[in-house]
Amino acid sequence: MKPGRRPAAAVVLVLATGLTAGCAGQAGSGPPSAAGAPSAFSGTLTVFAAASLTGTFTALADRFEVAHPGVTVTLNFAGSADLVTQITEGAPADVFAAADTKNMARLADAGLVTGKPAVFATNTLEIAVPPGNPAQIGSFADLARPGVAVVTCAPQVPCGAAAAKIEEATGVSLTPVSEENAVTDVLGKVSSREADAGLVYVTDVAAAGDSVQGIPFPESDRAVNSYPIGVVAGSAQAALGASFARFVTGAAGRKILAAAGFGAP
Amino acid sequence: MPRWILAIAALGALFIVLPIAGMTGRVDWAHFGSLVTSPSAVTALLLSLRTAAASTVLCLVLGVPMALVLARSRFPGQRLVRAAVLLPLVLPPVVGGIALLSTFGRRGLLGQSFEVLGLQIAFSTTAVVLAQTFVALPFLVLSVESTLRASGARYEAVAATLGATPSVVFWRVTLPLVLPGLVSGAVLAFARALGEFGATLTFAGSLEGVTRTLPLEIYLQRETDPDAAVALALVLVAVAVVVMVATHRPRVLS
CATH class of the missing domain: 3.40.190.10 (Periplasmic binding protein-like II)
Structure with a gap:
């Protein structure tokens, strides 16, 4: 064929x-010419x-x-x-x-x-902030500061479950202004500057280019996906x-x- | 009526009813009660009813004058204005969400001024109401405008010649005249607001008790608990049916 x-x-x-x-x-697909070649x-x-x-x-x-x-x-x-x-x-x-x-x-x-x-x-989580970091976020604990608009994923989705695990491990409890369905929605709220910070994956920050700035935090190793x-x-x-x-x-x-x-x- | 029209009409009705019936077949009836009375579900339903009611009021306040202007006056660019007003009908809701974000968001056209005044719309219940009003308003305007055109301006003209001021004409003649269109328009607007999803998710976010309306709750439950999502979907269908049946009666014109 x-x-x-x-x-x-x-x-x-x-x-x-x-x-x-x-x-x-x-x-299974029995190849017509079983030559064993990769093609x-x-x-x-x-x-x-x-x-x-x-x-x-x-x-x-x-x-x-x-x-x-x-x-x-x-x-x-x-x-x-x-x-x-x-x-x-x-x-x-x-x-x-x-x-x-x-x-x-x-x-x-x-x-x-x-x-x-x-x-x-x-994959691990990283803090994403708008370019220039308007809320001066430097650590995971900073996300719990009053007046900081933080967006996370909902606990029902993997990125939100990871965030909850880190909150539990560190004792820092966040009060997000929104709990999104997907990590891309979190990224969108940050890049549009609606949120001061968001919790997304390391790879999302890398893929987002200049639209967000990433802030790695040591506690992220508590939740590895x-x-x-x-x-x-x-x-x-x-x-x-x-x-x-x-x-x-x-x-x-x-x-x-x-x-x-x-x-x- | 030719039989073939009946056949096609039946096919069309089936096309709408069958998926709803199919969904009903998926409901886990043994746990239906506990699924739809979970705290998050009840919170979402109450938020949906509250915000949809607020949006309907907003639609009435803004929409009736808009309909009157479109139906009873002539001005240059009227067709363009009507097209613009009806735009949310044809726009994907997510586009509406982006538009609202760029206007009322924290960095938006008006949002920045609101921020200075200490008002923050982003991530608040107000944002949900704005999103719902944005998508529901055209339904009310369209319904009231067509009723106004159908009823004509004769009674209003007579009232004016008898010495009624324009405001009296509006309250005593125009409004009672368009009441059927007003009611059906309000019902449509309420139903549309109740089902709003895309603009809300884009513009308002999703937080239990604040911005997570029933459609957003259904979308989230789908991730982990499809049974809960189907049960809540049925609740939304039931609410919509009750609202439509209770208020969408055949028009009685006096």
Whole structure:
């Protein structure tokens, strides 16, 4: 079969593969020419990844496509919890990369993860302030000063859970003016100068460029988020998915992730 | 009426009703009571009702004069003004949120002056009411304006010739005349305010008891407790249905 060059052709190809796999009752993509070369794969790989991985996974997917001609990687970014819901509702995903182990566990509990997910990166919180740091924030304790408008994530989402853990460990209790649903919303409130400070991930500050200023704080090591990656059960591209997961956890992945500010697992 | 029209109409109705029914099927009835009476859910519902009521009042106060000006006077650029006033109807709410932020935010056009006066709108319940009013106002203006046009200006002209001042004409003739349109417009505005999500999240933020209205609570619960989100969604549907049925009666014109 000729590998599809255009995305549309690739989609048709993957649909066809899915259909045959369904009819024959076999999972995995048996490459027609089992030469063992890295380019033995073909078709489309659908990767669902946490929103905080947008930059790194876009770069990783490009590299993976170069290493495997004939393979197209389709990316879907959203909050980890949203992605779990989408997959359990039947969205076609081959690989899932979460921003915390809790959401990966939710997918595994639903019987939708093949094998054991591998942790490929860690992320910690950092204080983000508008350029110029108008409220003169210098430490985590400064966030509790009266009159400082602090925005955090809600405790229900991973970045908020991490913030709560640090509050508990340090005994500093924050009274945020808003508890957002996503770390990007926190960043938006800071870069628009509505908030004096926000708690976001180290990688978010790095990606935001000049629109915010980052203030690292030592207590951030009290809450380290682990990012696991796993192959979705029932994927028609299980072998290719496993290969992509190895690529992310391997040297190539490490280099791109480290450049974006992610910690080693 | 041709049968094919009935068939298509039924299909359209099904398209609206089926998803609501589908959602109802997902409700965890065994825990429904405890899910919708959790402190955060009750706080969010009460905040939603309070802010939506305040926005409706604001819509009435601002919207009726706007509708009168649009329906009863002629001035250059009227069509442009009407289009501008109705803009929130077609704008994505998140765009409305950004617009409000750049006006009433701490660094906004007016927000900076408010800040000097010691008034802070950002992250307050006031911000929620502003966001809701912004998106709901066109519904009221549109409804009252069309009623005004339909009822015509005859009675107002007669009252004026009998010596009534313009203000008396407004209170004693115009307002009673457009009451049905006023009520249905207010109901629509209330319902729209109740469902407001995007502009609120962008402009007001999300904090329990202050800015986290029921739609925002549903959005947040979805992260960890989908059952609670579905249960609360049903509450919002129920409130909307009650409001519509109770007040959206067929018009009775005297």
